[in-house]
Amino acid sequence: MQQLGMGQAINQALLEEMERDPAVFLAGEGVGVGIHASPMLPTTGLLDTFGPKRVRDTPVSEAAIAGLAVGAAEAGLKPVVEIMFTPFLTLASDMIVNHAAKLRYLSGGKSTFPLVVRMKAGAGFGAGCQHSHNLEAWLAHCPGLKVVMPSTPADAKGLLKSAIRDPNPVVMLEDMLLYFQPGPVPEGEYLTPIGQAEIKRPGRDVTVVTWSKMVGVALRAADQLAADGIEVEVVDLRTLAPLDTATLLASVRRTGRLVVLHEANRTGGFAGEIAAVVLEEALASLKAPLRRVCGPDIPVPASPPLERWYIPNEERLMAAVRDIV
């Protein structure tokens, strides 16, 4: 199977969907001609393939980019727009939160908004807190939005293709460091259903629920814990909204223990929602208190040792697991 980074997998998904459907177009800052020319990036080469009508470089105007998507989607096009980094969501948020998410409801079901907003996410590249701030919990809080956050290149391809075909607004958060980690990606038609978690590693002793870059942390921690006889089940949510509660609850009922791991800071983070669902539905199955392993409640710092300290790692996860097993 082809080995691609997540950026290349996204690129392939965009290419295939643009070839399949002439209503699909891309817009954003540097989606055509960017300041970086790496073949690992998601939109590299697409301008050459599809031309400037369908690959639209925009001014630095996040509200206009998101509004472009809303208006064009209502008219039947399939916009895939890029907000360069997740913290810039604040500049586009009125269009995404008040319009993409709500206009179908306000139309009484008459209008549809088949749009995709892609945003780079994650910390670890030294740009600091105004480029690194995972806001998936904000987005998942908005009725009318679907929120996906892939951990592997294959899932990124499959989820993006599903997102482009979905008649609803989908936000895809792409951890930028994953762009550069190759993994197997099926060629051609490959769809990952939105709203379906995946057990990336089965295990009997404890469920670790996580997503995006933290799936790798969980899998590496699981390897180490297995040496000590602790079998970790790693549930990759892949989609935060709508949440696959069935897979989540079934896993917790099997293992009786839960750790939720995410890179975003703790307070108001999506781990709280996962915990609440489990406590409401599966409290009786829990053999031990649940644990959250999250970023601390601080902005992401810039200095390398500080930023490394911010991002949850294998040691922190293993400590939480050992605490409850």
Add this chain to the structure above:
Amino acid sequence: MQTATAKKLEMYRAMLLIRRFEEALTELCAIEGTIHGMMILCTGQEGVAAGVCAALEPADAIITNHRSHGHLLAKGADPNPLMAEIFGRATGCNRGKSGTLHLAVPEINAPCTSTVVGAGPPIAVGRAFAQQYRDEQAVTVCFIGDGAADEGSFHEALNLAALWQLPVLFVCENNQYAGAQRFEEHTRAAHIADRAAGYGMPGVVVDGNDAEAVYAVTVEAKARALAGNGPTLIECKTYRWRGHGEADHQLYQPREEILAWQRRCPLALLQERLLAAGLLDQATVAALEAEVAATVQAAIRFAEDSPYPEPPEALEDVFA
């Protein structure tokens, strides 16, 4: 430019319908328990809605704002489901989800009424982009108020629309107030239309109470857009008679000012012109009044006779 007789009568009828529709709403708002929530009317501004929409075809789109009734009626919205939505009924054009503030009528290409001030322009850019992308001979009109021109989204949208030469008309209804702030209290410049130069697009100031003048500049701007020459910012100087909403105490609006603008009533102005030109006579005025009154009464009856939605219906229409 000369406005064809049929267009003049179309504008007159539209303004009459808007005026009587909203006068009925004013009366209904005074009756406790009839209409729930805010009520924002365009009484006194009908010349803009009628003048602009007379220049539009069904394929042209409008994106409107919290003061939307006039735009939607002039674009051709069916008054019955519109009134039912205002009443919060199941037969409303949005099944009770939008109420008076967010009325969406996609079937007449009026898909979005946003109450977020300044949200319309970026969405209109998207709607116009789709028209350009598909080589449609159609434009998008974005109605905004003078307050919306103070939002950052206005700037982003006008810049992008001009850059891409999108077929969009930004129609700013400068009704002299943004909330309780007078125009000169929220903007230093004399005209919002002057900002168009900064984006490289034409800016036009027109008397918004003169529907024929509004129609003429709209026709011109639309022709420019359809020829591939991009957007226009049209500022219509007008005045809102009834405050921001029906609950507005209007303490900040001098009585003399209101009366002065009421003497420049857009409906009366066009009626006088049509009578003077012999395009209208008193009998026709009376007949049109009766027809419009019947339409409004029928809409109210339709709304009153319609059931409220059932609570579980609140869960519908979130996702497609």
